[in-house]
Amino acid sequence: MTKRGICKGTNSKISWTQVETGSSITWKYPSVILKGDNSTGEFYSVAVTNNRQQADTGTKMLHVGRNTKSRIVSKGISAGFSNNSYRGLVQVGKNASNARNFSQCDSLLLGDKCGAHTFPYIEVKNSTSIVEHEATTSKIGEDQIFYCNQRGIDNETAVALIINGFAKEVMNQLPMEFAVEAQKLLAISLEGSVG
Amino acid sequence: MATIDYLEKEFEKLQATTGGQLSAFRQDAFTAFSRLGIPSSRNEEWKYTRVGLVFNKTFQFSEDDGSRFTAADLTKLKLPGSDEANEIVFLNGRFSSTLSTLRSQGLTLLPLEEAAQGAHSEFVATHFANSSKYLKDGINAMSTAFLSGAIFLDVKKGATIDHPVYIYNISDAREFNVLSQPRSLIKVGENAQVQLVETFVTIGSQESFTNQVMEMVVERDAITEYYKIQNDVPNANQVSTTHIRQTGKSYTHAVTISLDGGMVRNNLNLVLDAPNCEAHMYGLYFQKGKTHIDNHTVVDNVQPNCLSNELYKGILTDSATGVFNGKIFVRPLAQKTNAYQSNKNVLLSDTASVNTKPQLEIYADDVKCSHGCTIGQLDEEALFYLQSRGINEKRAKSMLLHGFSSDILEKIKLTPIRAYVEGLIDQRLEFDKE
């Protein structure tokens, strides 16, 4: 599945937010072309994989106009034997002076049989631009759960706390009624994955 | 290169007159130096810092029997707080016992040759020239080949050193271009705590080239703070290499402040060689004129559960050039490594430039690493905001730059040193205000 948006006018803005808990194999890359001066593109994504699911998500931010800004926040949660990949392209064209991009790709692994992969591509052709990239991968294992236990928190509560905290930045972008639904989805798709 | 011919003759003289435990090191290193030479810009590690250019001029070692540079000269150069501090002085690259003073219990300071024979012989044999890779790097080889007047400092196991240790690297360039190679080996023993401050001073109008190498070993549960303050004159060039090897779970806090000098290259290499080590590295460079500052850092995560955190900030104006190269290695064993790195630069003129290159090599799969770098101008919007509140442009700029530097300055935990550096920066910002 591919979606594409274009910010043609000045000061225009496109924001994608997606929550994936889905099918056995998923590919999804919405992209944004920032053509108008001062336009803004945002991409917020949570992708959850469990069992033997494969998810491949990402985005393209193409900076064409001046003073264009983009922000990418991608959160991948992998459990079971699943694999979760992020692929992102940030392109700053020759005329895109003062372009700014901030990308953050965080992966959370539950257990040690699953995988997370990030493939950031950054192409910058304008020296006045600022492009920042941050990536983290962390694992939730028995140590973390025991730490919660020692403070009086049982296993299920601990996992729910961790997942919701991890995905919060993206969930906050959703309208309230969707956020509640999405949170339930997260909990269901990860049931029984730790502990 | 005239200096190279000179060095060959000097080496023969040195080997003929000085024997001892360490002469085999000198021989090996000189062979390596002859093969490697001074690194050229074809060497990836030296791409942006053409150290060879400095050597087109003639430099010589300088012997001083204490008649030329005196205690009175030293007094004029001292850092604030030195009345209470332990002071170690290198004059033209050689340790000067007459100018040095130890005031705290728990410190042992010995000429390296002596340490190589006594109770510390095993430690010296294990760690001297171990981290410095003198067989691979021409500049390090040069330091080891001409080893003379080096020191060994032991911070005793369990000791909390009550006053900081100030290390002065002084080059007396009043008569000719002087080549100084201060060299030290430092052991911070188990559960010991120490603060080290190092500075570089060139006097006279000729040029200096300081090629300094420090190897420090930090043992289990030790806490080390290390401050490098560089505010030398434009005719002073230096390569300052600091190797820190944490051999037990321990804590290191390093701050490098570079405000002036000719060509300055810093190598800060950390090896986290035990689980649960923690290292913080901060740097601030603020360069003007035609000065050149190059900070190369390496964090080598060998063992699991270590934390390293690195933040370097730079302000460059006029035609100054800056280089930042930060490497992080995470070895296969080093699971649960946390490594953070950030480099932020502000360019104040069109002719100032900076090259920044973060580099991560990760061979373990359960790690958290992040790196980021920015190069920008002063934030126009912030500037405008301040101006709209009635603050004139120059004042507003200096306020913003002050803010930019402050999160590094507050990492200097020694109050007199922090006040001193803040003063230097304020002065420079005042100057920009005119």
Next chain:
Amino acid sequence: MLKIQNLHAGIEGKKILNGINLEIRPGEVHAIMGPNGSGKSTLASVLAGRKEFEVSNGTVEFLGKDLLDLSPEARAGEGLFLAFQYPIEIPGLSTTNFIKTAVNEVRKYRGQDTLDAVGFLKLMKEKMALMNMDQSLLSRPLNEGFSGGEKKRNEIFQMAMLQPKLAILDETDSGLDIDAIRIVANGVNKLATQDTAVLVVTHYQRLLDYIVPDFVHVLYKGRIVKSGPKELALELEERGYDFIKNETNVTEEV
């Protein structure tokens, strides 16, 4: 309060604790010292209920209950607190949210009403002042990117929030400079009452200058080989652990 009798425990078939006997009464401060690998941290882990460790023999009674029979979270509920030697990082979970959940789970266990947002905030403000805690630390993910010192301070802060009966401090001093040790020790001392007890596990004497023990025990090869008043810690620091090793060799030969 705590009564350990003939405790044997190990991991993956390797025996580490070989018959520990120790009794701690309310109001007391005990210190356990010993060389590396003597079993200090294992003892702390076994008391807190870490699964990897198997108890092969012995009993542990805590406030009249069989401690070894309880889950880790029930032990916390009963009032046992372990300040971890290496506090665990949990990405994505804010420190405040973690502590709030813990406080309320523990309150539920103890049959107390759970705290609402206002009540929790009030308690937190009070304890933050005690520990010189920085507000910004609490909004960050739990222990993530914290320096060693910040982690240790956060442990004692959690202790203040959970108000345990028995606090076990596992090498809380390691990685702390003198100023940080003072803050942490000060926090621990302020929390101590007639009804609570502290077990300090440490390799060095330095922390015991600030948290003064009533008893010092030396652990060696999984057994307490020597107990004494606080001066024993000073003696250990001066003479090193070798003298214990030598002494115990002698007794083994006799």
